[in-house]
Amino acid sequence: MPQLNGGGGDELGANDELISFKDEGEQEEKISENVSAERDLDDVKSSLVNESENNSSSSDSEQTERRPQPRADLESYEKAREYFTEALRRQQDGGFFKSPHYPGYPFLMIPDLGNPYLSNGALSPSARTYLQMKWPLLDVPGTAALKDSRSPTPGHLSNKVPVVQHAHMHPLTPLITYSSEHFSPGTPPAHLSPEILDPKTGIPRTPHPSELSPYYPLSPGAMGQIPHPLGWLVPQQGQPMYPITAGGFRHPYPALAMNASMSSLVSSRFSPHIVPHHPHGLHQTGIPHPAIVSPAIKQEPNGELSPAANTKSPVPTKKEEDKKPHIKKPLNAFMLYMKEMRAKVVAECTLKESAAINQILGRRWHSLSREEQAKYYELARKERQLHSQLYPGWSARDNYGRRKKRKRDNKTDSTPEDFSAGNKKPCVQYLPQEKMIDSPASSHGSMLDSPATPSAALASPAAPAPTHSEQAQPLSLTTKPDRHHHFPLLSKPSSSSCTSSSSSSSSQPTSSSGSQSTPPLLSRPLPLAAFHSHHALFQSQPLSLVTKSAD
DNA sequence: GTACCTTTGAAGGAA
DNA sequence: TTCCTTCAAAGGTAC
Numbered sequence: 001m002p003q004l005n006g007g008g009g010d011e012l013g014a015n016d017e018l019i020s021f022k023d024e025g026e027q028e029e030k031i032s033e034n035v036s037a038e039r040d041l042d043d044v045k046s047s048l049v050n051e052s053e054n055n056s057s058s059s060d061s062e063q064t065e066r067r068p069q070p071r072a073d074l075e076s077y078e079k080a081r082e083y084f085t086e087a088l089r090r091q092q093d094g095g096f097f098k099s100p101h102y103p104g105y106p107f108l109m110i111p112d113l114g115n116p117y118l119s120n121g122a123l124s125p126s127a128r129t130y131l132q133m134k135w136p137l138l139d140v141p142g143t144a145a146l147k148d149s150r151s152p153t154p155g156h157l158s159n160k161v162p163v164v165q166h167a168h169m170h171p172l173t174p175l176i177t178y179s180s181e182h183f184s185p186g187t188p189p190a191h192l193s194p195e196i197l198d199p200k201t202g203i204p205r206t207p208h209p210s211e212l213s214p215y216y217p218l219s220p221g222a223m224g225q226i227p228h229p230l231g232w233l234v235p236q237q238g239q240p241m242y243p244i245t246a247g248g249f250r251h252p253y254p255a256l257a258m259n260a261s262m263s264s265l266v267s268s269r270f271s272p273h274i275v276p277h278h279p280h281g282l283h284q285t286g287i288p289h290p291a292i293v294s295p296a297i298k299q300e301p302n303g304e305l306s307p308a309a310n311t312k313s314p315v316p317t318k319k320e321e322d323k324k325p326h327i328k329k330p331l332n333a334f335m336l337y338m339k340e341m342r343a344k345v346v347a348e349c350t351l352k353e354s355a356a357i358n359q360i361l362g363r364r365w366h367s368l369s370r371e372e373q374a375k376y377y378e379l380a381r382k383e384r385q386l387h388s389q390l391y392p393g394w395s396a397r398d399n400y401g402r403r404k405k406r407k408r409d410n411k412t413d414s415t416p417e418d419f420s421a422g423n424k425k426p427c428v429q430y431l432p433q434e435k436m437i438d439s440p441a442s443s444h445g446s447m448l449d450s451p452a453t454p455s456a457a458l459a460s461p462a463a464p465a466p467t468h469s470e471q472a473q474p475l476s477l478t479t480k481p482d483r484h485h486h487f488p489l490l491s492k493p494s495s496s497s498c499t500s501s502s503s504s505s506s507s508q509p510t511s512s513s514g515s516q517s518t519p520p521l522l523s524r525p526l527p528l529a530a531f532h533s534h535h536a537l538f539q540s541q542p543l544s545l546v547t548k549s550a551d
Numbered sequence: 552g553t554a555c556c557t558t559t560g561a562a563g564g565a566a
Numbered sequence: 567t568t569c570c571t572t573c574a575a576a577g578g579t580a581c
Contacts, residue, residue, distance in 0.1 A: 329574045334559035338575060346577095354576045355557040362558040377560095384561075396562045400572060 327394050330387040333376035334365055 331339070338361050342354075345364070351357050365373070387394070 329561075329572095331574060332560035335574055338558075342576070351578095353556080353578045355555085355578080357578095358556085358558040358576080360558090365559070380560075396573070397564080399574085400563090 326399065327391050329396055329399060330383040331380060333373065333380040334362075336379050336383070337361065337365055337368075337373075337376045 338358065341361055341364065342357060345357050345360050346352065349357070349360065351360075368376075
């Protein structure tokens with residue numbers, strides 16, 4: 001990868017990812033300090049939340065164990081996850097990466113041959129370290145991947161893709177949840193079992209029934225159907241994985257399979273289930289694929305996979321369009337992070353409402369170190385890349401209209417003039433004061449953090465994001481002026497929890513787009529739990545504000 | 552049963 | 567080039 005190369009030397013791993021952070025060394029230091037502070041804040045927040053809502057809270061692991069067991073399967077999953085996490089942590093010790101931020105992609109960072117990003121085949125030290133330490137298993141997968149890649153038939157290859165095995169090996173993978181959702185318990189494929197044992201980690205890869213069953217219910221023959229997080233990439237039983245350009249896709253695809261990282265990504269999200277051509281009729285199992293959702297299929301149980309799915313006809317009829325499998329957008333860095341951390345946050349806070357949890361996750365996201373964020377950006381980049389390769393013709397636009405317009409959209413449209421006016425004015429005024437600089441950064445700043453073009457940001461560490469002084473702040477929670485919300489996060493809690501929603505509301509509308517957050521906050525009070533979390537968050541906020549102002 | 556809420560990021564269209 | 571809109575996940579909540 002460019003960024004890795006660009007970084008060169010020791011810096012490769014650390015500095016490469018986020019341009020924003022590179023601008024100033026001092027700022028970096030400050031940032032790190034801020035980061036730690038932020039983390040502390042988060043901890044405090046968590047503790048506060050826990051205290052308020054749940055008496056028990058000490059460490060994540062403890063909490064996880066203690067926390068109420070929402071679901072039986074989840075419980076087993078969490079236990080397994082904790083178990084492995086602990087094992088991994090012990091092995092890691094280094095602490096360079098403190099937390100298993102991305103268990104979901106154990107071998108994504110693997111310097112495998114196929115990795116397009118490492119031109120030299122050289123992996124940044126940090127990355128390497130990370131992989132080795134964090135994912136001792138990675139080596140195996142990579143090897144396996146190679147093997148698979150060598151396999152004659154793509155389909156075959158894909159089926160055997162180590163990815164699947166890896167996924168099994170790594171129960172921690174949050175992404176696996178996809179599978180869990182869709183799979184009914186069953187016995188894991190026999191061939192998988194050996195893989196399950198992780199020799200290198202030394203972790204007794206106990207084929208926990210609870211943990212495996214959900215994910216690998218299908219018999220070996222049915223492997224293709226398994227929406228295995230990692231296995232999805234693999235064409236099933238020689239079948240083309242994706243509806244799109246079945247023909248064109250095949251060849252390129254095997255190549256992808258060869259790349260361990262890619263495969264992992266693929267497996268994580270995009271599964272071929274719904275692939276139209278199911279010669280084997282595996283789809284009959286009715287297992288929906290997380291990544292590809294075919295509304296038509298849902299609506300028409302008896303419905304066969306539409307021919308359209310098989311071949312993306314240039315001019316699909318309406319029926320065909322309807323039947324076309326829904327190819328979801330690739331997850332961005334934050335989404336990936338969310339998937340991974342959600343469970344943890346839920347465990348810590350006992351919050352169930354995603355909205356509240358997401359707010360916390362958003363804060364934590366900003367509190368992540370650049371390295372940590374970089375990992376997710378990298379993963380997201382790979383996922384996008386993979387997605388683009390898998391679905392060459394796919395456009396994000398294709399999914400437009402799938403959802404009904406949101407209320408707020410309507411509100412915005414129908415919004416009374418006073419409302420909009422009132423909102424906007426304050427915003428405009430407020431923004432400059434609060435963060436003129438940030439405003440551009442907000443959206444862009446984040447972009448900087450997450451290079452729109454992987455190559456751009458990640459690739460060229462040096463490539464500065466010129467405008468973004470705020471980049472230095474990415475870590476800071478308040479940093480994010482965001483495009484949608486002009487106000488710092490701080491404002492949200494206040495508004496939501498609040499005392500005077502009206503006042504806050506008036507200010508809020510600032511959102512440039514105006515569509516996203518503003519109305520919701522006004523319209524809906526946060527649940528008590530959310531309030532608590534927000535309150536806790538809010539308490540921590542002042543610090544960030546101070547930091548910000550200080551800057 | 553469905554849409555909303557909430558977060559960040561990516562993508563694409565419009566201006 | 568910039569701005570705006572939509573969607574991605576997720577699960578409780580509201581209608």
